[in-house]
Amino acid sequence: MSSSTHSVLGVAAGSRARNRLAQAKSPYLLQHAENPVDWYEWCSEAFEKAKKEDKLIFLSVGYSACHWCHVLAHESFEDEVTAKMMNEYYVNIKVDREERPDVDRLYMTFLQATTGGGGWPMSVWLTPDLHPFFAGTYFPPGQFRQVMMKLADLWETDPNRCKAAGKQMIEQLREMTNVQSGSHDLPITSLASSIYSRLAKRFDPKYGGFGGAPKFPQPAQTTHFLARYAALNLDRIAGSADAEHARDMAVYTLVQIYNGGIHDVVGGGFARYSVDEKWHVPHFEKMLYDQGQLLASAVELALILPESSPSRGVLTDFARSILKYLPRHLTSPDGGFYSAEDADSLPTPQSKHTKEGAFYTWTAQELRDVLGADSEILEWVYGVKMDGNCDPAHDIQGELTGQNVLYVAHEVDEAANKFGRPVEILQQLLQQCLEKLRLYREEKRPRPHLDDKILTAWNGLMISGLAKASELLRGEEAIQALSLAAKSTAFLRSHVYSEASGELVRSWREGPGPKGQADDYAFLIQGLLDLHEASGKEEYITWAVRLQEKQDELFFDKEGGGYFASAPDEHIILRMKDAQDGAEPSAVSVTLSNLLRLAHFAEDRHKEYQEKANSVLAANAQLLGAAPFALATMVSAAMLTERGLKQFVLTETPSAPRQSPFLDVIRERFIPNRVLIHIDPAHPPRNLARANATLRTLIEDLDKNKGVDVATTVPSVHICENFTCGLPIKSVEKLKSIL
Missing domain, CATH: 3.40.30.10 (Glutaredoxin)
Structure with missing residues (x-):
C-alpha cells in the first residue's frame, strides 16, 4: 500500500497491526486495513461468525473517493475505544459499494425506505441472518458510539424484536420488488411529456440544473433524456416548442457546469457535484462514471445545435476537457480506465493531514507568485478574491477559508474590453496561464488518492462517451477518442471477460474481482454498440451479441419478466429489479435500449429481442405510470420504439x-x-x-x-x-x- 493511501485516513504506516482488509484488492478497503476495527469483507466467514457467536453485524458501505467516509473513519473507526466496542459486540463488515453494487443496492433501498434519504457512508445494522433493522449515513463520533451501545443492548435484552423488525422489512422490500407486471403497451408520449414538464418546473433558469443545492449533474435523469426528447420532437410541428425548451434547458445546464467551479479549468474533468446552487464550490472527487456520461451528453447536445452556435463551441470544449484529463490521470498503462480521484489530499508534501480540495484551490497570492503580472487578468476572468471566493456557508469544515475555486466569472470578450487586448491574444494568454498552474500543482502538490481499480460498467460508460466524441471531433482529437475507447475495450476483453464461459467479472485490480453485475453487461454492451457505429469494426458488434446472450442467461427473469440488477448470490437475500436511475442510468433501462438496437443489428433475432424489451416495459409498467421521472432512461429508450x-x-x-x-x-x-x-x-x-x-x-x-x-x-x-x-x-x- 502506498503512503498516500495511508495518509488519506491519517494513519501512519506500521502504527497498528493490520486487520483482514490488508488482503483486499479494493483501494477503499485497503484504506481501512490499519483501523483497530476487526473488519471483514463481505464473506461467508463473517456470516458464520455472526451466527455462531450470535452477534449483530455492522455493515459499513462507502467508496475510496468519499469525503464523509473519510471523516467517519477518522472520528470513529480509528478511535481505539470505539473500535473495542465494535469488536466486542459486533461482526464488522466493510464493503466497497463500487465493487459490490448488489450489496449496496439492497441495503440502500432499506435505508431510503426507512429514513427517506440515502448516501455514503452507509451504516446498517443486521441480524446474523443478514436482515437489516436500523440504518443511517454519517454519525458524529459521540452519536455513533451511542447508537452502537443502544443497539447492542437491545440485541442482548430483546433479540426477537430485532429479528422481527428485520424479517418484516425484508418482506416489505420483497413486495416492493415483486410488483405485478402490466402491459408493455404504455402511453410513452404522455410519460415523456410528464418527465419534460417536471424538469421544466424544476429548472433553475439562472444557474442551470434542476432543483436547489446541492446540485448533481445527473445526466441519466436530466440531460440524457432531454437530448432525446428534443431530437425526436424538433421536427414535429406539435411539440416543437417544448423540444426547443428541452434542448435549451439541457444545453444551458451543461454550459453552466462547464463555467462553474465543478469544472477543473486547470487540469480538465469534472467533480462529482456542487454544494451550492451556482455550480461553484464542488465536492472535489472526480468519478469515471461522471466523465463518461457528461462526455456523451455534451456531444449529443452539441450535435443538436447549429455549428455556428456559441453554445456548441462550449460543449465541444466541454468534451475536450474530459479528453485532456482522462489519459493523464484515469488511464492505466494497459488501457483500462481507473475509477476515481479523491476529494481530499495533502496540501504540501510535508503535511500530516489531508484537506478537501487542497489540490484544486488557490490563494490569490499563490496565483501571483506563479503567474506574475499575468495573474491580474486570470484573477478577473476566474473570479479570484484576495480573501478567497468560497462562501463559508458552503464550507462546513472551514477547509476552504482564504481559498479560491476558479470559475468563469467573466467571459473573454468582457476581459478584452476591460484590458484593451484582442480576444485571440487573451485566449492564448489564459491558456498559457492555466498550463503554468497545471504544471505547478503537478510538481508542488501531492495528487489526490487514486482509486485504481478498473470497473467494467464504468469503462463501458466511458467507451460510449468516447465513441460519440469521435463522431463530433475532428482530426487528431477524433483519432485520440477512438483510440482510447478501443484500448479500454481490448483491456476488458483480455482481463475481465472469460472467452470460455462468456461471463464478465466486475472489476480488475491486481487480478479479477467479484462476479459481474447487470450494469457491467448492460453498459459494456452499450459501449460496444456505440464503438461499432463509430469505428465500423465488426468485432465489437459480435461481442455485444454474445454478451447479451450471457446477460439474458444470468439476469433475465423467466417467470416475472424483466431483468434482475444483481447476479445470483446465496448471500444476497433478495435480488432487486431496480429500474430507477441514480448517479448512473439503471442497468435494466440501458438493457432496454440495447435490445432495441440489437434487434436491428442482428435483425433475424428481432422477435426474441423485442419480446424481452416488451417484458422490461411490462415489468416496470406500474412504476412507469406512477413516477416516470424516476425511470427517465427507460422512457428515453421507449421513445425510440414510438418513432421507430x-x-x-x-x-x-x-x-x-x-x-x-x-x-x-x-x-x-x-x-x-x-x-x-x-x-x-x-x-x-x-x-x-x-x-x-x-x-x-x-x-x-x-x-x-x-x-x-x-x-x-x-x-x-x-x-x-x-x-x-x-x-x-x-x-x-x-x-x-x-x-
Missing part, C-alpha cells in the same frame, strides 16, 4: 476519420434512433450477416462482383425502417435532403 429505429447501412471503403462525406452527413446531427452498420467491401461483416438478412443480401451482391477493384466500389447508404430498406443512396446531396 432507422437502420443506416453504409457500404464504403474505410477512410481516415472525418474524410467520408456520407459519414459526415449521417453524423452531423444527433439521431437518437440511429443504428449504423458499416460494410467494408474488402472485409464485409460476415459474422454479423449470419444474423442479419439485409447484410446477407448486400454482401451477396458484393460477392458477385469479386473481380471488381473494391477501391472503385461506389459508396452508398441504405436506410431501412421496420426492416424494409429503400434503394441505395449514392449521392451525398440526396442523403442530406432525406435527413
Whole structure:
C-alpha cells in the first residue's frame, strides 16, 4: 500500500497491526486495513461468525473517493475505544459499494425506505441472518458510539424484536420488488411529456440544473433524456416548442457546469457535484462514471445545435476537457480506465493531514507568485478574491477559508474590453496561464488518492462517451477518442471477460474481482454498440451479441419478466429489479435500449429481442405510470420504439476519420434512433450477416462482383425502417435532403 493511501485516513504506516482488509484488492478497503476495527469483507466467514457467536453485524458501505467516509473513519473507526466496542459486540463488515453494487443496492433501498434519504457512508445494522433493522449515513463520533451501545443492548435484552423488525422489512422490500407486471403497451408520449414538464418546473433558469443545492449533474435523469426528447420532437410541428425548451434547458445546464467551479479549468474533468446552487464550490472527487456520461451528453447536445452556435463551441470544449484529463490521470498503462480521484489530499508534501480540495484551490497570492503580472487578468476572468471566493456557508469544515475555486466569472470578450487586448491574444494568454498552474500543482502538490481499480460498467460508460466524441471531433482529437475507447475495450476483453464461459467479472485490480453485475453487461454492451457505429469494426458488434446472450442467461427473469440488477448470490437475500436511475442510468433501462438496437443489428433475432424489451416495459409498467421521472432512461429508450429505429447501412471503403462525406452527413446531427452498420467491401461483416438478412443480401451482391477493384466500389447508404430498406443512396446531396 502506498503512503498516500495511508495518509488519506491519517494513519501512519506500521502504527497498528493490520486487520483482514490488508488482503483486499479494493483501494477503499485497503484504506481501512490499519483501523483497530476487526473488519471483514463481505464473506461467508463473517456470516458464520455472526451466527455462531450470535452477534449483530455492522455493515459499513462507502467508496475510496468519499469525503464523509473519510471523516467517519477518522472520528470513529480509528478511535481505539470505539473500535473495542465494535469488536466486542459486533461482526464488522466493510464493503466497497463500487465493487459490490448488489450489496449496496439492497441495503440502500432499506435505508431510503426507512429514513427517506440515502448516501455514503452507509451504516446498517443486521441480524446474523443478514436482515437489516436500523440504518443511517454519517454519525458524529459521540452519536455513533451511542447508537452502537443502544443497539447492542437491545440485541442482548430483546433479540426477537430485532429479528422481527428485520424479517418484516425484508418482506416489505420483497413486495416492493415483486410488483405485478402490466402491459408493455404504455402511453410513452404522455410519460415523456410528464418527465419534460417536471424538469421544466424544476429548472433553475439562472444557474442551470434542476432543483436547489446541492446540485448533481445527473445526466441519466436530466440531460440524457432531454437530448432525446428534443431530437425526436424538433421536427414535429406539435411539440416543437417544448423540444426547443428541452434542448435549451439541457444545453444551458451543461454550459453552466462547464463555467462553474465543478469544472477543473486547470487540469480538465469534472467533480462529482456542487454544494451550492451556482455550480461553484464542488465536492472535489472526480468519478469515471461522471466523465463518461457528461462526455456523451455534451456531444449529443452539441450535435443538436447549429455549428455556428456559441453554445456548441462550449460543449465541444466541454468534451475536450474530459479528453485532456482522462489519459493523464484515469488511464492505466494497459488501457483500462481507473475509477476515481479523491476529494481530499495533502496540501504540501510535508503535511500530516489531508484537506478537501487542497489540490484544486488557490490563494490569490499563490496565483501571483506563479503567474506574475499575468495573474491580474486570470484573477478577473476566474473570479479570484484576495480573501478567497468560497462562501463559508458552503464550507462546513472551514477547509476552504482564504481559498479560491476558479470559475468563469467573466467571459473573454468582457476581459478584452476591460484590458484593451484582442480576444485571440487573451485566449492564448489564459491558456498559457492555466498550463503554468497545471504544471505547478503537478510538481508542488501531492495528487489526490487514486482509486485504481478498473470497473467494467464504468469503462463501458466511458467507451460510449468516447465513441460519440469521435463522431463530433475532428482530426487528431477524433483519432485520440477512438483510440482510447478501443484500448479500454481490448483491456476488458483480455482481463475481465472469460472467452470460455462468456461471463464478465466486475472489476480488475491486481487480478479479477467479484462476479459481474447487470450494469457491467448492460453498459459494456452499450459501449460496444456505440464503438461499432463509430469505428465500423465488426468485432465489437459480435461481442455485444454474445454478451447479451450471457446477460439474458444470468439476469433475465423467466417467470416475472424483466431483468434482475444483481447476479445470483446465496448471500444476497433478495435480488432487486431496480429500474430507477441514480448517479448512473439503471442497468435494466440501458438493457432496454440495447435490445432495441440489437434487434436491428442482428435483425433475424428481432422477435426474441423485442419480446424481452416488451417484458422490461411490462415489468416496470406500474412504476412507469406512477413516477416516470424516476425511470427517465427507460422512457428515453421507449421513445425510440414510438418513432421507430432507422437502420443506416453504409457500404464504403474505410477512410481516415472525418474524410467520408456520407459519414459526415449521417453524423452531423444527433439521431437518437440511429443504428449504423458499416460494410467494408474488402472485409464485409460476415459474422454479423449470419444474423442479419439485409447484410446477407448486400454482401451477396458484393460477392458477385469479386473481380471488381473494391477501391472503385461506389459508396452508398441504405436506410431501412421496420426492416424494409429503400434503394441505395449514392449521392451525398440526396442523403442530406432525406435527413
